[in-house]
Amino acid sequence: MCLAVPMKITAIDGYQCTCEARGIEREVSLFMLQHEDVKAGDHVLVHVGYAIQKVSDEEATETWALFDEMLGEEHV
Amino acid sequence: MARTATEWLEALRELGVERPVRIMNVCGGHERSISIAGLRSVVPANIELVPGPGCPVCICPEEDVYEAMQLALHEDITLVAFGDMLRVPVNVPKKDPRSLEQAKAAGGDIRPIASPTEAVRIARENPERKVVFFAAGFETTTAPVAAMLAEGAPENLLVLLSGRLTWPAVAMLLDSDKPGFDALIAPGHVATVMGPEEWGFVVDKHDIPAAVSGFTPESLVAGMYSVMQQLRDGRRDLDNCYPQVVRPGGNAEARRQLSDVMEVVDANWRGIGVIPASGFALRDAYAAHDARQHFQSYADESRKRVGEMPPGCDCAKVVLGKIYPNECRLYGAACTPRKPIGPCMVSDEGACRIWWSSGTRENVWEGRKRDALG
Ligand code: SF4
Numbered sequence: 001m002c003l004a005v006p007m008k009i010t011a012i013d014g015y016q017c018t019c020e021a022r023g024i025e026r027e028v029s030l031f032m033l034q035h036e037d038v039k040a041g042d043h044v045l046v047h048v049g050y051a052i053q054k055v056s057d058e059e060a061t062e063t064w065a066l067f068d069e070m071l072g073e074e075h076v
Numbered sequence: 077m078a079r080t081a082t083e084w085l086e087a088l089r090e091l092g093v094e095r096p097v098r099i100m101n102v103c104g105g106h107e108r109s110i111s112i113a114g115l116r117s118v119v120p121a122n123i124e125l126v127p128g129p130g131c132p133v134c135i136c137p138e139e140d141v142y143e144a145m146q147l148a149l150h151e152d153i154t155l156v157a158f159g160d161m162l163r164v165p166v167n168v169p170k171k172d173p174r175s176l177e178q179a180k181a182a183g184g185d186i187r188p189i190a191s192p193t194e195a196v197r198i199a200r201e202n203p204e205r206k207v208v209f210f211a212a213g214f215e216t217t218t219a220p221v222a223a224m225l226a227e228g229a230p231e232n233l234l235v236l237l238s239g240r241l242t243w244p245a246v247a248m249l250l251d252s253d254k255p256g257f258d259a260l261i262a263p264g265h266v267a268t269v270m271g272p273e274e275w276g277f278v279v280d281k282h283d284i285p286a287a288v289s290g291f292t293p294e295s296l297v298a299g300m301y302s303v304m305q306q307l308r309d310g311r312r313d314l315d316n317c318y319p320q321v322v323r324p325g326g327n328a329e330a331r332r333q334l335s336d337v338m339e340v341v342d343a344n345w346r347g348i349g350v351i352p353a354s355g356f357a358l359r360d361a362y363a364a365h366d367a368r369q370h371f372q373s374y375a376d377e378s379r380k381r382v383g384e385m386p387p388g389c390d391c392a393k394v395v396l397g398k399i400y401p402n403e404c405r406l407y408g409a410a411c412t413p414r415k416p417i418g419p420c421m422v423s424d425e426g427a428c429r430i431w432w433s434s435g436t437r438e439n440v441w442e443g444r445k446r447d448a449l450g
Contacts, residue, residue: 032220032327047265048213052269057319
């Protein structure tokens with residue numbers, strides 16, 4: 001519940017946007033980032049369907065690389 | 077700055093701090109990364125990594141889960157909650173439903189959701205029906221609930237709020253005789269929303285080194301390096317090892333929404349008790365969306381073990397970092413993710429579940445003197 005993941009904004013409609021990461025699409029609210037200038041193509045950190053912060057493309061890519069590495073090793 | 081985890085570990089070894097140091101983390105996400113990446117086995121042997129109060133599901137009052145279940149069973153409503161909450165057991169006689177999941181099987185209209193926006197959608201699709209959103213969570217999760225209300229939720233959507241703040245539990249530990257840790261890794265996503273400044277008291281008031289970390293092994297080891305270096309140099313500051321995301325002041329807009337919609341109140345933590353100024357309650361302006369104002373209370377103080385952990389479950393001690401998960405007598409024996417006994421084995425953020433999922437199978441309870449565990 002508490003882990004936020006970086007996603008890329010693909011389309012914006014008001015406070016709602018569509019985000020994508022690792023081939024998965026999600027509807028995400030930008031309501032908590034209304035003070036920021038966000039546009040399609042930007043990366044945001046998404047938690048329970050809300051973008052909580054803008055992140056750089058670099059940070060998003062690095063985070064995903066490390067998550068992939070980690071989750072690849074997980075055995076449940 | 078851009079050192080790899082391996083390089084940070086090397087630097088950590090070269091610091092040459094040899095005394096035993098207990099570093100606490102207070103975030104299920106941190107504990108998960110530490111366990112999955114196996115950081116405990118690669119940090120210098122004098123460093124102990126202690127999971128602390130980082131699981132909002134684990135400390136959500138048993139009474140609140142019970143209340144949510146009774147609302148779903150006795151009122152004509154749809155109850156929605158984050159998925160983790162559905163399997164949290166309450167203390168009831170054997171024949172009664174013990175969790176939201178069982179209340180659903182018993183006929184309650186209960187649905188798991190992954191986002192407050194889903195609660196809004198369900199309420200919009202069923203305008204004639206009351207939808208109650210049982211919202212447990214720390215700041216990172218509670219702020220989106222506030223945002224949902226600030227944006228304007230449908231009239232038929234009510235919130236049963238069990239939001240909590242993270243830092244007051246750490247403050248409570250530090251104010252006690254035995255905090256149980258010498259340094260703190262502060263939670264990166266809580267700080268993303270609330271700002272790192274919230275954790276300043278750890279350094280200023282308690283002289284305990286602290287660093288805000290992200291969720292990758294390198295950000296975590298960078299945080300460990302920072303606090304160990306602070307210990308070595310006798311220096312104290314709240315370091316930000318996640319500057320890519322954690323900005324001074326956090327997310328100002330999110331904080332504004334949170335304080336517009338909710339106020340901070342004393343709050344009960346399951347198995348722990350009331351911690352001052354550690355919970356969120358809806359402000360009067362949002363009373364129309366407050367499930368507690370709308371429905372009669374189903375609280376039943378005569379219930380056996382009301383508010384407590386299930387019999388034999390040491391989850392509260394695990395949450396406070398007093399024992400490791402596998403020091404619970406039931407760990408891996410009666411209690412596993414398939415058949416969880418306590419909330420720490422239910423939630424993805426619970427230390428018991430995280431340890432089990434990342435391969436810790438050994439139960440070290442036997443032969444330990446329980447009395448010494450405090
Ligand atoms: S192993 Fe199970 S019973 Fe023991 S503390 Fe963890 S959740 Fe509770």
